[in-house]
Amino acid sequence: MLQVEEKSIEMQRTAKQASKVLRVESMQKDIVRVEYAVRGEIAIRAEELRKQLSVSPNSLPFTRITNCNIGNPQQLAQRPITFFRQVAALVDYPDLLRSESNLFKPDARERAAKYLAAIGSAGAYSHSQGVPIVRREVADFIEKRDGFAADPENIFLTAGASPAVQLVLNSLISHPKVGIMIPIPQYPLYTASIALFNGTAVPYYLDEAKNWGLSKEELARSLAKARSEGVEVRALCIINPGNPTGQCLSLENMNEVVEFCKKENIVLLADEVYQTNIYKPAERPFHSFKKVVKSKGPEYDNFELISFHSVSKGMVGECGRRGGYFECTNIDPEVMAQFYKIASISLCPPVHGQLMVGLMTNPPKEGDPSYPEYRKEMDDIYQSLVRRSNTLAKALNKLEGVSCNEAEGAMYLFPTITLPRKAVEAAKALGKQPDDMYCMELLNETGVCVVPGSGFWQKEGTWHFRSTFLAPENQMGEFAESLARFHEKFMNKYR
């Protein structure tokens, strides 16, 4: 009886859905095709478990969800930079500027007053390309970083790097055979956006054995294969420092990439959002692709480069503000006018995100009243990231069948896991990738949420997961232990 009723309800539901205008079958098919793993099935399950814990705290074998699936530092108790937040609060509520409170140092007051004079109010729409004085701050930052001129007219402020990358990819993909070269493994923003705009992802593989290095031979192989399939390759995406892989490219390697793009007439898209998350600064300092291109002299004066940056990463970690920028180098002004037009349909990026871009690129300087506190906060976060990265890499490398490169940059480790044949078969029976199954079991048993390697794409027959190393330092020991306990149990189960 129950079965019959259920079936009848199911049939009703289907009939009701079938009569709808807006249903998955009739939706824009590129939208339906998109896959996005960082907030996919496992993240949704983590949210369910979090809700369950808030209602019945003792109903699960763990007491909290540890979100290592996403680079969201302030969710994991990283404190914001005081100077940045003081300026934000003063801009929100300018009456504070007139108060006697000694909470605010004079340079925070000055900066807030300067921003307010430029924007009128944080509640007003700004210029669609971004507040002009903030774009000036960004240009000054780039000039100082690279030693080459930067023009505020070539800088677009955005609601973080993700919509910026999407705008540029949408512009580039004019037919389904337009190819965009992407690293494998990659941040799924790229595969998701290329699917959404109905282009062709052209994968090139990073070499795990060489610390996720990039070889010009592999770039050439990837391009030749795509071209042989009739794909018109227009752009090459580089994530440096890498996500999920954490590698930091050498200057030599970067020069090879730039020469390759020039020779092959390909636009270079440089995702440099982790440019201050550099953990081996002596061996592997950060260089921007802008600097590399500009250093190559007049022969490269027509080299098309778009570089992305964000307030969400680094030691800033202000993800929720949605702030970022992209800089156009040698991009046709008429194309930039099109970028401006599309940006203007959504009016402007969030003003608070824009101001955070200004603060990040123009922080307190030596001698400023807020400098000592700013310096200490930045250094403390940085040192803690270094320690946590090392602790986690060590813990992972101790696990049976797990091998992990140390992070040169970014916020992630991306260990390989060699899984027993039985586990691979069990996953297959469930219609899942083996690393999907591993990560789901890890979540259900320990509350630790990581992202399976399949979401980033990976070399066939290899399995990985990505974990941030952002868990609070005082939880790292417990985190590593529960990971080890789970892993041993999992391996024994499927041995």
Place this chain on the structure above:
Amino acid sequence: MLQVEEKSIEMQRTAKQASKVLRVESMQKDIVRVEYAVRGEIAIRAEELRKQLSVSPNSLPFTRITNCNIGNPQQLAQRPITFFRQVAALVDYPDLLRSESNLFKPDARERAAKYLAAIGSAGAYSHSQGVPIVRREVADFIEKRDGFAADPENIFLTAGASPAVQLVLNSLISHPKVGIMIPIPQYPLYTASIALFNGTAVPYYLDEAKNWGLSKEELARSLAKARSEGVEVRALCIINPGNPTGQCLSLENMNEVVEFCKKENIVLLADEVYQTNIYKPAERPFHSFKKVVKSKGPEYDNFELISFHSVSKGMVGECGRRGGYFECTNIDPEVMAQFYKIASISLCPPVHGQLMVGLMTNPPKEGDPSYPEYRKEMDDIYQSLVRRSNTLAKALNKLEGVSCNEAEGAMYLFPTITLPRKAVEAAKALGKQPDDMYCMELLNETGVCVVPGSGFWQKEGTWHFRSTFLAPENQMGEFAESLARFHEKFMNKYR
């Protein structure tokens, strides 16, 4: 010699551009095709003049640019609501919660503490669909407004209404013959987005003679015409109160629209961002389409409706925060899962925008410490909008050949201008629409920036412009006078 040099520079430029990968000719063609007037040629010219004035204040026949081209209240000196900004500042800089400052009332402190407990930090990514407790606040607001249940799971917080409308239109437009019915005149977000997603705009005309009313006969005509051309009409957009037209639909009219959509199997998209800008509340109160649909009983239980709202309008006017929401009524849960997936690629809407949605929908209540100030601020802004709307309508109706409906809602007047034949010919000679030429001359001579009717689409052979009535009250007299002087001169010039 000079000519030769110029030609050579031009040729070089063209050669340089032609060698680029990313150029307008090779870009995604839907992007290039988009037109967006609110921030188009005239807005760009206004920005140039503003720059000129800041460098040489006496170089133009006016001393400032008056931006009546965009509903941006806080750009024009509208003060933000104190309670909202206090909460925002406390969330930005929680040390203020622990300070003794008597600037903050207890309810502002409580609200900030509540939000902080829910989000951790304004710098953390939130749930991609929006902070759960804010979605609960929105649902409570809708229930109270309409008298019908609302479910936070059907509510998506967004970076303002514009990206929300874009997400929904992108989902609906699965092939170029998908038709979206839009009012003419319309807010150009609609024509721009339909062009961007390569669908078909299906215009229905509002009747200027009947105070921009909407007739079911016109809806039927528009639909029949589209269908006869092989267009698959999937959705009907209504902007209520209207933009640029300012009309407020009667309950009778709304019932006709809902019945029409049901009969014809069309999704209703209700842009209700001006729902609190209601200037004739006795004759023309606001009703939500959600309430109208729910009032029609079980026969309408499968009626597909998506409703949009924003923090940018009303008396709130927090445009720069980028906050808004959409509510799905009877939308297939699988389709909502797709909305969620696409939202998640951009991680989350700006957290400050989300909190502003919470504050707007859950403001201080009678008896709360901040209520008297909140009430007074809201009432003062509202009364001033009523006065400014009337002043401007009167001034416009005095001009030769100009006729203007009074605003029932929204923030705009949209007068018809009957132009002399010579003006129409002069515009034609310039390759411009006559109202484009009128608005450009108005800007160049008075500094007043309005948007030509052609940007909103209009009945052929009629000319209009849209002006906000947001100029500060103490400037309204001067504004009206300079408009009158310009208009007389323009008419005499082309008589």
